[in-house]
Amino acid sequence: MEHLETKILVVVNPISGDINKEPVIQKIKGAVSKKTDLKFYKTTGREDYKTLKELQADVQPDRILVVGGDGTVKLIAECFKNNNPTIGIIPCGSSNGLATDLAIPSNVDEAIQIALGNTFQNVDSLCINNSLGLHISDLGINAELIEHYSNSTVRGHFGYALNSIPTLLNTNAPYKFHIKTEENELSTTGIMLAFANSNKFGTGAIVNPTGKIDDGKFEILVFKKLDVANIIKILLGEVQLDPNFVEVIQTTGATVTTDKPVPFQVDGEPYGSIQSVEVAIQPNTLKIAVG
Numbered sequence: 016m017e018h019l020e021t022k023i024l025v026v027v028n029p030i031s032g033d034i035n036k037e038p039v040i041q042k043i044k045g046a047v048s049k050k051t052d053l054k055f056y057k058t059t060g061r062e063d064y065k066t067l068k069e070l071q072a073d074v075q076p077d078r079i080l081v082v083g084g085d086g087t088v089k090l091i092a093e094c095f096k097n098n099n100p101t102i103g104i105i106p107c108g109s110s111n112g113l114a115t116d117l118a119i120p121s122n123v124d125e126a127i128q129i130a131l132g133n134t135f136q137n138v139d140s141l142c143i144n145n146s147l148g149l150h151i152s153d154l155g156i157n158a159e160l161i162e163h164y165s166n167s168t169v170r171g172h173f174g175y176a177l178n179s180i181p182t183l184l185n186t187n188a189p190y191k192f193h194i195k196t197e198e199n200e201l202s203t204t205g206i207m208l209a210f211a212n213s214n215k216f217g218t219g220a221i222v223n224p225t226g227k228i229d230d231g232k233f234e235i236l237v238f239k240k241l242d243v244a245n246i247i248k249i250l251l252g253e254v255q256l257d258p259n260f261v262e263v264i265q266t267t268g269a270t271v272t273t274d275k276p277v278p279f280q281v282d283g284e285p286y287g288s289i290q291s292v293e294v295a296i297q298p299n300t301l302k303i304a305v306g
């Protein structure tokens with residue numbers, strides 16, 4: 016396989032998506048040239064940020080391969096955002112939102128080829144209450160689901176579905192959101208407010224007919240009704256946006272406040288319940304290998 020770098024750090028989340036990573040590790044070993052200095056780091060879920068920072072100083076990798084889900088990609092983005100190495104994603108999580116946005120295949124062999132390849136895309140990130148957001152963050156019902164899911168011992172989609180049932184029955188939704196952007200100020204009610212750092216919404220015909228992929232903007236989506244299937248389809252970019260169902264605001268920075276504490280999540284990680292979120296776009300934070 017052709018690639019220019021010699022130092023590759025592979026960060027493996029052993030538990031993500033309930034997938035055995037050993038075959039993936041063997042495939043990566045088989046895909047790189049003999050000259051490649053290949054280092055592996057398995058996340059522990061504790062102090063990974065600190066250890067990876069030390070590894071960065073030690074190894075100074077040209078490329079980092081992430082074998083995990085959104086949470087692991089985010090960990091890498093936070094650790095290495097100032098060093099700007101190329102990041103290759105081999106999607107192995109129960110949620111692989113950023114990989115899906117970038118059309119990185121779930122097939123391991125194909126993903127490894129792309130992760131080691133030389134086609135790149137710069138990706139914007141969001142600064143959300145001083146945390147890094149790469150894909151979708153939200154206040155409301157989805158964050159409630161994620162909170163329940165993260166407290167459970169069951170991993171994977173099936174666990175997600177099982178745990179969603181009690182949450183949907185006990186929800187405090189709808190919530191009142193006060194949204195202040197650089198351009199506008201409004202109050203609205205919904206079951207969920209999402210911050211989406213995905214070009215799907217920015218380039219969609221209804222949201223922004225003239226939008227470009229790297230326009231340095233993000234979207235606030237306020238979902239009005241509890242229709243989980245439709246919400247998921249919209250977040251996956253599979254259906255046109257119906258303004259009666261979802262309100263969309265495109266901006267570069269916003270503050271959202273609520274009347275009561277609302278569960279909050281950033282890229283699939285629960286952040287407890289909060290009443291105020293500040294969000295700003297950070298253009299071109301990451302360089303990711305794509306197909």
Ligand SMILES: Nc1ncnc2c1ncn2[C@@H]1O[C@H](COP(=O)(O)OP(=O)(O)OP(=O)(O)O)[C@@H](O)[C@H]1O
Pocket residue numbers: 028029030031032033058059060061083084085086087088107108109110111170171283
């Ligand atoms: N060795 C480990 N043991 C337990 N937890 C770990 C370990 N390594 C990483 N983690 C946890 O895994 C989470 C990130 O998982 P990631 O998003 O990559 O995969 P996922 O299957 O999509 O995860 P999730 O289902 O929790 O969203 C973080 O919460 C991190 O603390």
